[in-house]
Amino acid sequence: MFDYQFFIEVLVGGLLSGVMYSLVAIGFVLIYKTSGVLNFAQGAMLLFAALTFVSLAERGVPFWLALGTTLVIMVALGVAIERTVLRPLVNQSPMTLFMATLGLSYVIEGAAQLLWGTQVHGLNLGIDDVPFELGGVLISQFDLFAAAIAGALVTAFALFFRFTRTGLAFRAVADDQFAALAIGLRLPRVWAAVWTAAGIVALVAGLLWGARLGVQFSLSLVVLKALPVLVLGGFDSVTGAIVGGVLIGAIEKLAEVYVGPFFGGGIEAWAAYVVALGFLLVRPSGLFGQKLVERV
Amino acid sequence: MRLSRSLRAAALAAAIGLSAALPAHADEQFFPLQSYRVGPYAAGGTGFFGGFIDYLNLINIRDGGVGGVKLAWEEGETQYEVERGVEVYDRLKNHPGVAAWNPLSVGIAYAMIDRITKDKVPLITINHGRTDSTDGRVFPYVFPLLLNPYSETSGIVNYIASREGGADKLKSKKIVVLYHGSPYGKETIPIYKLLADKYGFSLEQIEVPHPGNEQQSQWLSIRRAKPDYVVLRGWGVMNPVALKTAQKVGFPVDHIIGNVWSNSEEDVIPAGDAAKGYVAITTQASGAEYPVLQEIIKTVYGQGKGNLDDKKRIGSVYHNLGIVNGILNVEAIRIAQRKFGQRTLTGDEVRWGFEHLQLDPARVQALGAKGLFHSINVTWDNHEGDGRVTFQQWDGTKWKVVSDWIAPDWAFLRPIIEKSAAAYAAEHNTKVRTSDETPVSQ
Numbered sequence: 001m002f003d004y005q006f007f008i009e010v011l012v013g014g015l016l017s018g019v020m021y022s023l024v025a026i027g028f029v030l031i032y033k034t035s036g037v038l039n040f041a042q043g044a045m046l047l048f049a050a051l052t053f054v055s056l057a058e059r060g061v062p063f064w065l066a067l068g069t070t071l072v073i074m075v076a077l078g079v080a081i082e083r084t085v086l087r088p089l090v091n092q093s094p095m096t097l098f099m100a101t102l103g104l105s106y107v108i109e110g111a112a113q114l115l116w117g118t119q120v121h122g123l124n125l126g127i128d129d130v131p132f133e134l135g136g137v138l139i140s141q142f143d144l145f146a147a148a149i150a151g152a153l154v155t156a157f158a159l160f161f162r163f164t165r166t167g168l169a170f171r172a173v174a175d176d177q178f179a180a181l182a183i184g185l186r187l188p189r190v191w192a193a194v195w196t197a198a199g200i201v202a203l204v205a206g207l208l209w210g211a212r213l214g215v216q217f218s219l220s221l222v223v224l225k226a227l228p229v230l231v232l233g234g235f236d237s238v239t240g241a242i243v244g245g246v247l248i249g250a251i252e253k254l255a256e257v258y259v260g261p262f263f264g265g266g267i268e269a270w271a272a273y274v275v276a277l278g279f280l281l282v283r284p285s286g287l288f289g290q291k292l293v294e295r296v
Numbered sequence: 297m298r299l300s301r302s303l304r305a306a307a308l309a310a311a312i313g314l315s316a317a318l319p320a321h322a323d324e325q326f327f328p329l330q331s332y333r334v335g336p337y338a339a340g341g342t343g344f345f346g347g348f349i350d351y352l353n354l355i356n357i358r359d360g361g362v363g364g365v366k367l368a369w370e371e372g373e374t375q376y377e378v379e380r381g382v383e384v385y386d387r388l389k390n391h392p393g394v395a396a397w398n399p400l401s402v403g404i405a406y407a408m409i410d411r412i413t414k415d416k417v418p419l420i421t422i423n424h425g426r427t428d429s430t431d432g433r434v435f436p437y438v439f440p441l442l443l444n445p446y447s448e449t450s451g452i453v454n455y456i457a458s459r460e461g462g463a464d465k466l467k468s469k470k471i472v473v474l475y476h477g478s479p480y481g482k483e484t485i486p487i488y489k490l491l492a493d494k495y496g497f498s499l500e501q502i503e504v505p506h507p508g509n510e511q512q513s514q515w516l517s518i519r520r521a522k523p524d525y526v527v528l529r530g531w532g533v534m535n536p537v538a539l540k541t542a543q544k545v546g547f548p549v550d551h552i553i554g555n556v557w558s559n560s561e562e563d564v565i566p567a568g569d570a571a572k573g574y575v576a577i578t579t580q581a582s583g584a585e586y587p588v589l590q591e592i593i594k595t596v597y598g599q600g601k602g603n604l605d606d607k608k609r610i611g612s613v614y615h616n617l618g619i620v621n622g623i624l625n626v627e628a629i630r631i632a633q634r635k636f637g638q639r640t641l642t643g644d645e646v647r648w649g650f651e652h653l654q655l656d657p658a659r660v661q662a663l664g665a666k667g668l669f670h671s672i673n674v675t676w677d678n679h680e681g682d683g684r685v686t687f688q689q690w691d692g693t694k695w696k697v698v699s700d701w702i703a704p705d706w707a708f709l710r711p712i713i714e715k716s717a718a719a720y721a722a723e724h725n726t727k728v729r730t731s732d733e734t735p736v737s738q
Contacts, residue, residue, distance in 0.1 A: 003520075006516070006520055009516055010512075010513060010516055013512040013513070013516060014512065014513070017510060017512050110334065113334050113338065117605065117606075118333065118334065118338030118339050118341075118342055119339055119562075119606065119609075120339045120562040120565060120566055121565070121566065122565045122566045122567070122568050123566075124568055129540055129543055129544055129570065130543065130544075131543075131544050131545065131546060138519075138544070138545060138546065140544045142544075212537070212540065213509050213533050213536065213537055213566065214533070214536045214565065214566015214567070215566070216336075216339070216532075216533060216562075216566065217335065217336040217337075217338065218336050218507050218509065218532060218533040221336075221507055221509065221533075222509065225509075225510070252510075252513075253512055253513040253516075254513075256513035256514070257513045257516065257517060260513075264503070265502055265503040266477040266503030266504065266505045267505070268505060268510070268513060269477075269505035269506070270505075
């Protein structure tokens, strides 16, 4: 007999895990939306942020000061990336820019280890990961906390894009870079702001993922979780990143539990990519992505 | 501060690289080290190679080398990648006086087997590597010292049996093996099945896809299966995530038994309180209270020649594994010198030393390692050497030994190993040795 309670437990667990994927995906979306660059270095930025924070905290720096200092460092990193990598490559092909971010990810990972060492660190944000039971279904407190943070982040971005000058400039650049230039927006300044925002997202995601996995080199691998989310949700939609994240989370968990046994298990990593690939064939721009219309 | 130290280290590495081009000193025994100090597995690499080098340094400083022969080494960074490991091999294999290779990497070790066999230099895969390389008749130059994956499996089952009050109590038990989705993780699938058949426990084996940073579905399945024990055959980030997710689904952590690559501080510290009570197998105890560790602290670190940046890591699991590995390498050279003379030995002569590496508990005590590891008894056809295992429990700050030294069921495993080795020999057209009277290349 089908165990509905277990099904709901897997589904809820998947949805909440998906929120964590969304957090990483949002960093990609911010940069892609405004500059057309698929920033492969997002995972490395996440590692750098978490490692910087935890290294400061372990040296006795109080929590909020460590957080503020890391934030300042991430802002500086974002501005530096815009100045030294993106600006010289302006008007280059998307593939060139993608390769630049690929190289950048190795540089950031290496710099993180050079500065802070190779040790693995624990990170306690003060949120217990002890489950509570709701209608017979176990729910993780930490996952709920992460979902609340993700929700707050998305709300903050929505308000920022709608009501601030910089946010409106982001949207203008995202809609049409040349038109934005024509009305006097300074693209380098907007891009620097976008990379800064991506750095802030990396810090938030880095702390949450770091608390879950420990702060270690493999944090940078979480980018692999974001890619199918982006394909499903669309590369240029924050809403898409959220919806895509929870869908991918739910799909991979349900696939592992209910389909995995037919393949010997261990399918969730590639099941997400199968779904993403299928989606690409049907809807290349994703659920919420902007459809590309070109005049010929 | 760390940056300047790293820059100094880089300058030193460059200097060492240049010195490698110079002819070696006549009385030096050389260890080429395929180390990994950066990249995803750097925490384990710095600990293991740090311990190994610390011990070699101790022998040089305290004893003036082995039988008057100084020990030398050079590191080549692999980042745990097979291609880089092979590159380092090709770069250093012609260095005079190569004693043995110690890559601490399953992938690199596999890629080297044909090469080291041709070059007649031993390959040491302490606690890991091909299980069937235990059969020295087929693999004369490969030494999975102390523990191969099958012995590890048997040791874990024997430990669970001891906790339950005897092997007969296993009949009513259910064990889930949560394994890393890689050739390493899958290697013990058949042996767990055989042991389940032998002892009558029910078994479920669940794969975690690499790298293992998401395990919600696997642990929900475990919760539904209601096992008595979960054996964690993990690697890297998979281990702390397993412990955290177990807590999330309410599985008791003291009923999770980690394998030999799930037993370090790096595996438990990121899991925080979720790891308190977790038990894992080991061949070498952690801690710095052993005389050999105290000598290293006094003699090597006292002279500022210690290899670990962070002295708090002295006595950690990987550091102690490196020290035990150093002891075994040095003693193999010492034993070989008794036969071939106190001079720089060839790789094949060192191989002979490893094949006569018999350290009973009294000799282990004399080496200052009583309690650090039990004993080893390598022979020409048994390259593992019947290492004993013990189990340690994480108390939130340190590992504490919670069992006696346990012997795996070697008699049960040996025919399985021989069968696999024979298949390898047939496939690779390898001549099977029938005695230890193989001529030694000098």
